[in-house]
Amino acid sequence: MSNLVIDRLSMRFDLPNGTAVQALKDVSIDLKQGELLSVLGPSGCGKTTLLNIAAGFLAPTDGTISLGGKRVTGPGAERGMVFQQGALFEWMSVRENVGFGPRMKGMPKAEKAGIVDHLLDVVGLGDFKEKAVYELSGGMQQRVALARCLANDPEVILMDEPLGALDALTREKMQGLVLKLWKETGKTIILITHSVEEALLLGERLLVMAPRPGRIHKEYRLPFAEMGVGQDLREVKKHPDFAKTREEILGMIWDMEEEIMGRQEGA
Amino acid sequence: MELIRDLAGELAAVLGTVASAIPFILGYILLILLTLAIWKAIRKFLRPRHDYGSLKTVTFGDESAVTSNFAASVISIVLIFVLWGAFTGSRLLPGFLHVPGAFLGEGSFTYTAQAPDGSTDDATVDVVVFTFGDVVELPEVEPGDGFAKNDVMEVASYRSELVRVDSNDEITREDGATVIAVNGTPVSAEGEGVDVGFGIVTMTPRGTLNVTPAKGWQMEPIWLPSPEAVLARLSEISQVGFRNSTLAEHLGYSLFRVIVGFLLGAIVGIPLGYAMGLSDWFRGWFDPIVEFMRPVPPLALIPLVIIWAGIGEVGKIILLFLAALWIMAIAARSGVSGVRISKVHAAYSLGASKWQIMRYVIIPNSLPDIFTGARVAMGVCWGTVVAAELVAAEKGAGMMIMVASKFQSTDIVIMGIILIGVIGFGIDMLMRWAERILVPWKGKG
Numbered sequence: 001m002s003n004l005v006i007d008r009l010s011m012r013f014d015l016p017n018g019t020a021v022q023a024l025k026d027v028s029i030d031l032k033q034g035e036l037l038s039v040l041g042p043s044g045c046g047k048t049t050l051l052n053i054a055a056g057f058l059a060p061t062d063g064t065i066s067l068g069g070k071r072v073t074g075p076g077a078e079r080g081m082v083f084q085q086g087a088l089f090e091w092m093s094v095r096e097n098v099g100f101g102p103r104m105k106g107m108p109k110a111e112k113a114g115i116v117d118h119l120l121d122v123v124g125l126g127d128f129k130e131k132a133v134y135e136l137s138g139g140m141q142q143r144v145a146l147a148r149c150l151a152n153d154p155e156v157i158l159m160d161e162p163l164g165a166l167d168a169l170t171r172e173k174m175q176g177l178v179l180k181l182w183k184e185t186g187k188t189i190i191l192i193t194h195s196v197e198e199a200l201l202l203g204e205r206l207l208v209m210a211p212r213p214g215r216i217h218k219e220y221r222l223p224f225a226e227m228g229v230g231q232d233l234r235e236v237k238k239h240p241d242f243a244k245t246r247e248e249i250l251g252m253i254w255d256m257e258e259e260i261m262g263r264q265e266g267a
Numbered sequence: 268m269e270l271i272r273d274l275a276g277e278l279a280a281v282l283g284t285v286a287s288a289i290p291f292i293l294g295y296i297l298l299i300l301l302t303l304a305i306w307k308a309i310r311k312f313l314r315p316r317h318d319y320g321s322l323k324t325v326t327f328g329d330e331s332a333v334t335s336n337f338a339a340s341v342i343s344i345v346l347i348f349v350l351w352g353a354f355t356g357s358r359l360l361p362g363f364l365h366v367p368g369a370f371l372g373e374g375s376f377t378y379t380a381q382a383p384d385g386s387t388d389d390a391t392v393d394v395v396v397f398t399f400g401d402v403v404e405l406p407e408v409e410p411g412d413g414f415a416k417n418d419v420m421e422v423a424s425y426r427s428e429l430v431r432v433d434s435n436d437e438i439t440r441e442d443g444a445t446v447i448a449v450n451g452t453p454v455s456a457e458g459e460g461v462d463v464g465f466g467i468v469t470m471t472p473r474g475t476l477n478v479t480p481a482k483g484w485q486m487e488p489i490w491l492p493s494p495e496a497v498l499a500r501l502s503e504i505s506q507v508g509f510r511n512s513t514l515a516e517h518l519g520y521s522l523f524r525v526i527v528g529f530l531l532g533a534i535v536g537i538p539l540g541y542a543m544g545l546s547d548w549f550r551g552w553f554d555p556i557v558e559f560m561r562p563v564p565p566l567a568l569i570p571l572v573i574i575w576a577g578i579g580e581v582g583k584i585i586l587l588f589l590a591a592l593w594i595m596a597i598a599a600r601s602g603v604s605g606v607r608i609s610k611v612h613a614a615y616s617l618g619a620s621k622w623q624i625m626r627y628v629i630i631p632n633s634l635p636d637i638f639t640g641a642r643v644a645m646g647v648c649w650g651t652v653v654a655a656e657l658v659a660a661e662k663g664a665g666m667m668i669m670v671a672s673k674f675q676s677t678d679i680v681i682m683g684i685i686l687i688g689v690i691g692f693g694i695d696m697l698m699r700w701a702e703r704i705l706v707p708w709k710g711k712g
Contacts (some may be wrong), residue, residue: 009650047302055616056615057612057615074615075612075615076616076618077617077618079616080616080617081613081616083609083613084609086607086609086610087609087610087612087613088610089610089614089627089628089631090708091632091706091708092633100614100627101556101617101618104614104619104620104623105618132707132708133641134708134711145613148613149616149617152617156614158616172627263593
């Protein structure tokens with residue numbers, strides 16, 4: 001079993017003006033294989049920094065991240081990444097984008113084509129294989145990004161606000177797709193979002209982070225992701241606990257925002 | 268201070284010239300508006316358009332509603348050739364479109380001579396105005412009666428000719444006779460000339476008459492040849508050649524220099540730009556050099572290149588290489604710097620190595636910028652090669668028009684300028700076409 005273990009992670013760096021920023025302080029998470037974790041927090045709470053460290057794009061100043069006992073020191077194919085947008089290669093067709101990871105590994109063509117065709121069918125883009133990615137809508141582009149990530153068969157998928165740029169209707173559809181892919185593939189997923197609803201729907205576990213320094217404020221274990229696999233997400237949202245948890249978290253974040261504003265006014 | 272005064276004087280001269288052009292500019296604008304009105308009137312009778320744009324009520328200020336009107340482009344170009352033909356008396360145009368030309372043929376005026384005793388006598392001067400270079404046969408004229416005798420003279424159009432009308436008279440200037448009137452109008456050295464219908468007759472301080480036939484509005488071929496003359500020269504030069512080389516050789520040499528110089532510049536400049544975009548050491552090393560060399564116009568390097576490399580092909584190609592080098596280096600640098608970090612991160616997360624990132628992400632991502640740079644570089648190279656050939660060359664489009672200008676072969680100069688423009692335009696079109704085919708993702712990231 002490849003558990004993702006984040007152990008007392010701290011991140012502190014100097015600014016050009018001489019001050020230092022404590023982006024993360026003593027963040028510890030133990031994520032079991034197949035768990036779906038959503039991370040929520042006001043801007044500046046270090047959630048994207050956390051994800052970038054997990055992906056291996058940044059080195060922490062203290063603490064470690066390891067996947068399956070192996071320490072993370074740089075980017076690697078076992079940790080796939082889905083970005084908000086603009087991370088597709090527009091000089092490649094949809095098929096080439098999805099086949100990028102296998103191609104880098106030198107996988108035989110036939111095998112690669114099988115994976116690509118299968119994944120494009122899974123994300124519902126079977127008819128768009130030869131299109132250029134810039135001909136697709138924003139939602140379709142994110143489907144390609146998901147398929148591209150899955151084609152590499154990573155152990156962990158890191159998602160940095162993957163649905164943030166989509167319109168509300170497309171977003172809802174895509175949330176269903178993410179849940180479906182999670183259940184079908186059994187991947188460990190960390191999803192960063194600033195939408196409370198999305199965090200509730202797409203989080204078996206939900207971390208609320210607090211800013212300055214970036215730290216874990218509260219952790220939830222939620223039933224909604226499991227519920228959402230089988231039924232309409234709109235039904236899940238009608239669940240009384242859903243509304244209650246949403247209000248609780250919203251209040252929490254509002255308090256944090258107010259505290260930041262107050263501190264800025266005082267300064 | 269003297270400099271400022273000099274510059275102010277020059278400025279006044281320039282503004283004076285500009286002011287004299289204002290009526291022509293206004294006339295041209297009037298023509299544009301006139302054709303617009305005509306076009307609008309005609310369009311009412313054409314099939315009305317029913318596309319989305321035609322339903323817009325706000326078009327003034329809507330950038331998307333303003334597209335190039337094809338009819339206007341056609342009329343504009345046709346008008347240029349019509350004006351050209353009208354002012355050169357082109358045979359390609361019907362005669363009524365010509366502006367009044369210079370007077371040609373026979374005219375005459377009478378002068379009144381006064382003898383010292385106060386008696387006067389009239390005599391006629393027949394004037395034959397001919398095209399310069401033609402052979403003229405002067406008609407015989409009767410001397411007439413009285414002491415002033417009739418004269419006959421020839422004068423080339425666009426020129427003027429002195430005529431001593433008294434030389435064959437019975438009482439000449441030496442005897443004390445003077446010319447006091449032309450066509451009955453008093454004439455003197457101080458006064459203005461007399462309009463005799465086909466031209467102007469003035470008097471010199473010594474009492475000689477000077478006949479200047481009317482020049483009309485048309486341009487002399489030596490200043491502006493007619494379109495058909497330029498066309499004839501084109502066919503002549505493309506068959507016979509100019510200065511021991513055919514037209515194709517002249518143009519071919521210019522193109523050869525541009526292509527070789529540009530390719531060398533790209534071969535060196537693109538890797539240089541990549542190095543500057545990928546390594547801070549290379550960026551720091553070459554930034555001062557590139558940033559200094561970029562604003563130096565390539566033309567300013569011509570003297571140095573001639574000193575170092577002579578006027579042969581090597582010198583020209585070095586010059587064009589330098590013209591293209593900095594442009595291509597900067598284009599490649601910005602192409603590399605412009606890659607979205609999420610694309611690079613995504614590629615790393617998908618297991619790509621550094622080399623694979625280079626091959627599959629950075630190079631394709633920089634191609635649109637490199638193509639834009641290549642278009643600019645080709646344009647600059649084409650301009651530079653022509654200028655370099657103006658200075659010194661044995662073959663080339665620039666050399667052709669420079670040598671032609673020394674012999675006042677204005678037709679060759681105009682033909683050369685048109686060919687240079689057409690080729691420059693063709694190069695740009697070709698680059699745009701290649702861009703569309705090779706980097707269709709440009710601006711779509």
